[in-house]
Amino acid sequence: MIDSILLGFSEIAHWQVILALFIGAIAGILVGAVPGMEPAGAMAIALPFSLTMDPLPGIILLLGCYGGAWYGGAIPAILIRVPGTPVNVLTTYDGYPLAKKGQPMRALSLAYSSSFVGGIISIVALIFLAPVMAQVAERFGPPEYAMVMVLATVSVILAHHHNIPGAILTFGIGAFLATVGFESPHNTLRYTFDQTWLVGGVPMVPMVIGLFAMSQAFVLLETKTSPPAPADLGATGRFHGLLEVFKYRATVIRSSALGVVMGLLPGVGEFGAQFLSYSLARRFSKKPEEFGKGSPEGLVASEVSISACTSTVLVPLLALGIPADPLMAMLLAVFMIHNIIPGPQLFAEHADFISGLYISLFILNIFVVVLLLAFTKQVVRLSSITPRAIGAAILVLGFIGTYTQNFRVSDALFTLVFAILGRFMLKNGIPAFPMVVGLVLGPMLEQRLKQSMSISGGDPTIFLTRPLAATFLVFAIVAVTAFAWSHYYERKNLNEAG
Amino acid sequence: MTTHIDHAPSIADAENPGFEEEIEVTASATSGTILWGFALVALLLLPIATREGRRDLGMFQEPWFWPMTALGFGLIGGAMFPILLVRLSRDPGFGRRVLAAFEGMGKSLQYGAAFLVYLVAVNYLGFTISSILFMQALYLMSGLRGGRWPWVALAVTFAIVLAFRVGLDIWFPVPVFLQFFPASVGNFMGGYL
Structure with missing residues (x-):
């Protein structure tokens, strides 16, 4: 353990890593603090930087943008009631009323400290869970991997419970798009129509930048209104708010546990965690009537659960190579570019990288909190930047992010197509995330299915006769059945009531 | 609570206590149907867009198997969109609501x-x-x-x-x-x- 910690510190003791931590933290905070800009946009901006760096600083830069955004997102949520990132929706419920009562600094400090506690718990969970999952994964053969991916697919689709048909359709299209290009074992081309630029397939990074960053830029460019300027913060309540989180120990434990578990489930993540955490906190609170009216406990429940997901989403990515959200899908691409292949071997072959990653995540959280405490007043001013100006900058940065990866015009064209598609889907409530998951999991699932069938000589019962594979399959079936059952009763109750 | 989590927060959200973003059903069904149509066209192109492999490796190894599975999964799962759109087409003002999918x-x-x-x-x-x-x-x-x-x-x-x-x-x-x-x-x- 001590060796790992020392190894981690030696890995990060380079100017590049420290600089990446610092820039990543600042970029993340700014992205969170500016309403409408999402971590995916920040990662698109940081991508060209990360590709010119060594693997650890490159990935830390992106994780900085990712982690810092959840902290920064609380600022506009609390001060102007506009969530900085979509996951900060519940932060507005109690953060904004608390600020309206004349305690904006207390609310902000409480949000920072809650995020910090959740973030640290999440890193500890990552440190313990990732190797355990990797050890289990060592016993996996192709059938087990295939069934884990089926389970992940089910989890992603069910997470979009408001639009299951949309999730299935976009997942299917994503998995189909992954089949474009060269195929093995027959070494044929699929859906290329003699176009050489399609032989390499549909690239993931341009797709993610298009769907999540540039489509967002289109929205911002069309936003005519600007956020209101936040009121004066005052100076009181900063340290009171920081320590206040420890008054709600039960809420912290419950919310972090939920965040940790939800982070492990692909597609569920911060959204599922915060809504469940908030409703449970209200149910168990001594003052449930204060929720939604400026309850510090509600703010703690929301912020802790969001941050408690931020590192555990790395568990399936590091141990199995399965991205739990779109940002992790983007990170997976960066891992691949740096020739770091996630999976059980990662922990043995790149122990130095893993240790460095863990220590960096700790330091990143400390960096972010210190920066926010020192510069909150300056960061707050960014909340009222004109969205159209941000949108224009994202378009240029998105171009750099896609074009400079391979210097192919086709990549930029893919980005544009997915940006327009993403805008269309966003506008009409069709989820885009399953499409990315389909693109990532599709080829893996195809490969593992083919391998499984080769092992069994074409007998599909191999998925039932291998205990672990059968267990994952049963989990997937139980999840679908339970969902269908609860949905049926929900509908029935609604019909009876109205 | 929000019923639609995939939207970008906007100033309009701030005015709405529940952060509900109303997605017009017809517009949603229209966009879903367009995507469904894309998947259908891709499936119809399957015979000319893929080649047959060596038969001895089995159906699962065929180059066309996985695109067919992925598209089939999406088409069956998303079949609700065209069905819903057809059902909604009887409502008055249907054309206007379809066009709303392309607004902006x-x-x-x-x-x-x-x-x-x-x-x-x-x-x-x-x-x-x-x-x-x-x-x-x-x-x-x-x-x-x-x-x-x-x-x-x-x-x-x-x-x-x-x-x-x-x-x-x-x-x-x-x-x-x-x-x-x-x-x-x-x-x-x-x-x-």
């Missing part, structure tokens, strides 16, 4: 077209000049005109160029117009454009 897309397409021009311009004018022009165009198109805005656009572009082109030394193709200048000028300017 014209502006996005305009920005997309500008992006295409930018993409071409980078080869001819270089990254720096193209970015300056593109940023100015975006500001104009989005309504940020006059006063300080052209200067803001210029400052943002210079910051981006400084960070990526000069700071990180990210390579871009040498602009075509530099061919008309002496090699020494081209070599010097190429690093900044």
Whole structure:
């Protein structure tokens, strides 16, 4: 353990890593603090930087943008009631009323400290869970991997419970798009129509930048209104708010546990965690009537659960190579570019990288909190930047992010197509995330299915006769059945009531 | 609580206590049907877009198997969209609501077209000049005109160029117009454009 910690510190003791931590933290905070800009946009901006760096600083830069955004997102949520990132929706419920009562600094400090506690718990969970999952994964053969991916697919689709048909359709299209290009074992081309630029397939990074960053830029460019300027913060309540989180120990434990578990489930993540955490906190609170009216406990429940997901989403990515959200899908691409292949071997072959990653995540959280405490007043001013100006900058940065990866015009064209598609889907409530998951999991699932069938000589019962594979399959079936059952009763109750 | 989590938060959200974003059912069904149609066309193209493999490896190894599975999964799961759209087509004002799915897309397409021009311009004018022009165009198109805005656009572009082109030394193709200048000028300017 001590060796790992020392190894981690030696890995990060380079100017590049420290600089990446610092820039990543600042970029993340700014992205969170500016309403409408999402971590995916920040990662698109940081991508060209990360590709010119060594693997650890490159990935830390992106994780900085990712982690810092959840902290920064609380600022506009609390001060102007506009969530900085979509996951900060519940932060507005109690953060904004608390600020309206004349305690904006207390609310902000409480949000920072809650995020910090959740973030640290999440890193500890990552440190313990990732190797355990990797050890289990060592016993996996192709059938087990295939069934884990089926389970992940089910989890992603069910997470979009408001639009299951949309999730299935976009997942299917994503998995189909992954089949474009060269195929093995027959070494044929699929859906290329003699176009050489399609032989390499549909690239993931341009797709993610298009769907999540540039489509967002289109929205911002069309936003005519600007956020209101936040009121004066005052100076009181900063340290009171920081320590206040420890008054709600039960809420912290419950919310972090939920965040940790939800982070492990692909597609569920911060959204599922915060809504469940908030409703449970209200149910168990001594003052449930204060929720939604400026309850510090509600703010703690929301912020802790969001941050408690931020590192555990790395568990399936590091141990199995399965991205739990779109940002992790983007990170997976960066891992691949740096020739770091996630999976059980990662922990043995790149122990130095893993240790460095863990220590960096700790330091990143400390960096972010210190920066926010020192510069909150300056960061707050960014909340009222004109969205159209941000949108224009994202378009240029998105171009750099896609074009400079391979210097192919086709990549930029893919980005544009997915940006327009993403805008269309966003506008009409069709989820885009399953499409990315389909693109990532599709080829893996195809490969593992083919391998499984080769092992069994074409007998599909191999998925039932291998205990672990059968267990994952049963989990997937139980999840679908339970969902269908609860949905049926929900509908029935609604019909009876109205 | 929100019923639609995939939307970007906007100022409108702040005015709405529940952060509900109403998605018009017909518009949603229309967009779903378009995607469904894309999947259907892709499935119909399967025989000409893939080749048959060696039969001895079994059906699961065939090149067409996985595209067919993925598309079939999407088509069956998303079949609700065309069915719903057909059912909604009997409602009055159906055409207007279908068109609502495309509301605002014209502006996005305009920005997309500008992006295409930018993409071409980078080869001819270089990254720096193209970015300056593109940023100015975006500001104009989005309504940020006059006063300080052209200067803001210029400052943002210079910051981006400084960070990526000069700071990180990210390579871009040498602009075509530099061919008309002496090699020494081209070599010097190429690093900044």
